[in-house]
Amino acid sequence: MESKEINLPLTDKAIDGLQIGDRVEYSGILYTARDAAHKRLITLADAGNELPVALQGQVIYYVGPTPPRPGRVIGSAGPTTAMRLDPYTPRMLELGVKGIIGKGGRGPVVREAIQKHHAIYCIAVGGTGALLNRHIKNVEVVAFEDLGTEAIRRLEVDHFPAIVVNDAYGGDLLEAGKAEYRTKAPPSP
Amino acid sequence: MREIEAGVITEAVAKLAVEATHFLPEDVEGAIRGARETEQSPLGVQIIDEILENAEIAREQMLPLCQDTGTAVVHLELGQDVHITGGFIMDAVNAGIEKGYGDGYLRKSIVAHPFGERKNTGTNTPGVIHTEIVPGDKIHIGFMPKGGxxxxxxxxxxxxxxxxxxxxxxxxxxxxxxxxxxxxxxxxxxxxxxxxxxxxxxxxxxxxxxxxxxxxxxxxxxxxxxxxxxxxxxxxxxxxxxxxxxxxxxxxxxxxxxxxxxxxxxxxxxxxxxxxxxxxx
Known part of the structure; x- marks a missing residue:
């Protein structure tokens, strides 16, 4: 399966060309944010304050890396569970975020918001933080340094691999994939 | 009664923390390789390949397998004929966790209060420590960095x-x-x-x-x-x-x-x- 190379920030045209199950390789800038950073960003936005990061067209990567050993820019840096960020995601999309990288599925409200805002949700392979480390070339903490591993970092990435799970057309890879490979009816609750 | 120095437990736990977070167990790697042969989904096979490649990179470059280096779950099987000297066993285990997570550049993921301020303890302690008293004069330590x-x-x-x-x-x-x-x-x-x-x-x-x-x-x-x-x-x-x-x-x-x-x-x-x-x- 060939990967589609995508330069960041994301354009509407690039999003148009992506469908569930596509493999992508992102090059450019990703911003990291987890639970605490999302909460702060949205609190700032709701109070009408300027955000420390311009979110328009950006891709947010849900990651809390390990500390780097000396000589490295970052440690192990794989995705965290996306569903935890579901309560914040529709607002982040309103604020201009166009792409998200995490792991696992999204709830119906988020899926709808992704379609509505013409955005894209990808997974990186969970538990491959050592492999993903190689695609991260530069790291700079840009906001909320006090949050430690949860601070917002600007990552310069090169051919960062991901898989499209929710596209701008309302598709969901996890549902489609499960239906394709399920060999027996699920046990009734 | 066999005596074991608390410091020996600390060193052992620190070593386990680093090894468990960097080296994929052989049996697990074998099972993943087996799954690669039977997996029906082409995308699934690619994912399995990335998991195997990740294990190799982690091992060779001393990068943790995963950024979530977990809650330190420690299972102690304590022989009833062992006497710990030079400190309290639970303190020794937690000191080992602190040392392993610090020296090993592992992520500290533990917050002190579950629903209060949720301030990070900065050391990944306390671990979740289970003890079982067993016959004999040895201590068996099982270490599981458990992801969230x-x-x-x-x-x-x-x-x-x-x-x-x-x-x-x-x-x-x-x-x-x-x-x-x-x-x-x-x-x-x-x-x-x-x-x-x-x-x-x-x-x-x-x-x-x-x-x-x-x-x-x-x-x-x-x-x-x-x-x-x-x-x-x-x-x-x-x-x-x-x-x-x-x-x-x-x-x-x-x-x-x-x-x-x-x-x-x-x-x-x-x-x-x-x-x-x-x-x-």
Whole structure:
């Protein structure tokens, strides 16, 4: 399966060309944010304050890396569970975020918001933080340094691999994939 | 009475923390390689390849397998003829966690108060430490850096006493199905059946220290384990839940006698890297 190379920030045209199950390789800038950073960003936005990061067209990567050993820019840096960020995601999309990288599925409200805002949700392979480390070339903490591993970092990435799970057309890879490979009816609750 | 210095325990735990977070256990790697041969989904195979490549990079470049280096779960089997000198055993274990997570450049993920300020302790302590008194004069230490993604998918339920093995099968399948990609499949699944609520969950967790393929010594339980593995893999969840035939690498079941009114069932899930490491002092 060939990967589609995508330069960041994301354009509407690039999003148009992506469908569930596509493999992508992102090059450019990703911003990291987890639970605490999302909460702060949205609190700032709701109070009408300027955000420390311009979110328009950006891709947010849900990651809390390990500390780097000396000589490295970052440690192990794989995705965290996306569903935890579901309560914040529709607002982040309103604020201009166009792409998200995490792991696992999204709830119906988020899926709808992704379609509505013409955005894209990808997974990186969970538990491959050592492999993903190689695609991260530069790291700079840009906001909320006090949050430690949860601070917002600007990552310069090169051919960062991901898989499209929710596209701008309302598709969901996890549902489609499960239906394709399920060999027996699920046990009734 | 054999004497063991507390400092020896600290050093052992620190070493286990670093090794468990960097080196994929051989049995787990073998099972993942096996799954690569049987996986039906081409995307699933690619994901398995990335998991294997990740293990190689982690090992060679001393990068943790995963950024979530977990809650430090420590299982101590303490021989009754051992006397610990020079400190309290629990302090020694926590000192080892602090040292391992500090020196090993591991992520500190523990917050001091669960619903209050949630301030990071900065040391990944305290660990969750289980102790068992056993015959003999040795200490067996099992170390499991337990990731949040899979731990959050744990479930417990009390069934009617007559609900039987079918209830267990349904409950485990339902748990795995609902968990989707959150616990990072292909999974290793621990199941505790019987005892009381806390006993069932402790058994589910403890079973995850087994090696892949190690069946229960109880023939009836061993058959249930195989049935569960087949049932879970029929769900189609697949690697990272993108769809596929490998949802789990193994299912372990531990049982314990229980009350006439009860059938407690607990499920505790491990991600594909199923990180554990043991040592004996």
């Amino acid at each position: 993604g899979c731990e959050n998918m744990s479930r417990y339920q009390n069934f009617l006493p007559g609900a039987g093995r079918e209830a267990v099968i349904k409950f485990v399948c339902e748990t795995v199905d609902q968990s989707g990609g959150n616990p990072c499949p292909p999974l290793v699944i621990g199941v505790g059946v019987g005892g009381t609520a806390e006993k069932a969950m402790t058994m589910a967790k403890h079973s995850l220290f087994r090696k892949i393929g190690q069946r229960s010594e109880d023939p009836e339980v061993s058959i249930l384990e195989k049935t569960l593995l087949d049932a879970v893999n029929a769900l189609g969840v697949g690697p990272q839940a993108v769809g596929g035939s490998t949802t789990a690498l193994d299912v372990f079941v531990e049982t314990y006698p229980t009350h006439i009114t009860a059938l407690p069932v607990a499920v505790n899930i491990q991600c594909h890297s199923a990180r554990t490491k043991h040592t004996v002092l």
